[in-house]
Amino acid sequence: MDAVFTALADPTRRRMIARLSRGSATIGELGRPFSITKPAVTKHIKLLERAGLVRRRKHGRIHRCTLETKPMQQAQDWIERYRKFWQQSLDGLARFLDETKPEGEDT
Amino acid sequence: MDAVFTALADPTRRRMIARLSRGSATIGELGRPFSITKPAVTKHIKLLERAGLVRRRKHGRIHRCTLETKPMQQAQDWIERYRKFWQQSLDGLARFLDETKPEGEDT
DNA sequence: TGAAAGGTTTACCATAAGGTAAACTATATA
């Protein structure tokens, strides 16, 4: 889970994911939109693989990448679990109590 | 968005968020479950604030923290957007093509 | 008026990210 959120924390990798969501791509295709060198692309893909978000298949000298759905699903589940909690609590009594209990706010 | 996913990438911070989803808490309360020093707790909270996930109100010497829903919602929206895309594409034709087009897989 | 309690700040350390240039491996092709 750490690795998944770490992978999503970089804008370049998020754009790579967006690209892959529309179909598989090679390493070169994934790196082309960005003005970064090839080793940088290699590192990003490796990080995405380490998070389980991307799978690679080698065909000759070409590496074709595809997305894996499971880790992203788990990340979404984590968020969803707690989002539900606080939406029900913060919109209701808990928020009222938190806001009104202490009177002397200085910020 | 970078900051939000970065904040979620650490297990200590995720547990702090889980704690906050059940109601507001002080800095001390948030750090107590972990065997880390006070400066470490301060840093985690700061990072959560920087991501907009946590809001702090000072009452005397006590700092009371609450969750903010918006950034988490945005993070979830980002995931949801692309998850939809690839679930519809990978479960269907695109995945079929990706898997079958190149014959000589060596991995 | 002290001293304790809640937090922060200031160094300081180790490791991971994100980037580069240069050299390298392996496959395809003229």
Next chain:
DNA sequence: TATATAGTTTACCTTATGGTAAACCTTTCA
């Protein structure tokens, strides 16, 4: 058989994380 192409590896740099200890500021309270 050269040479170009796709991608990786190694070595290096800078900045951000995650942690500590020690000193500090504020507020509370005996």
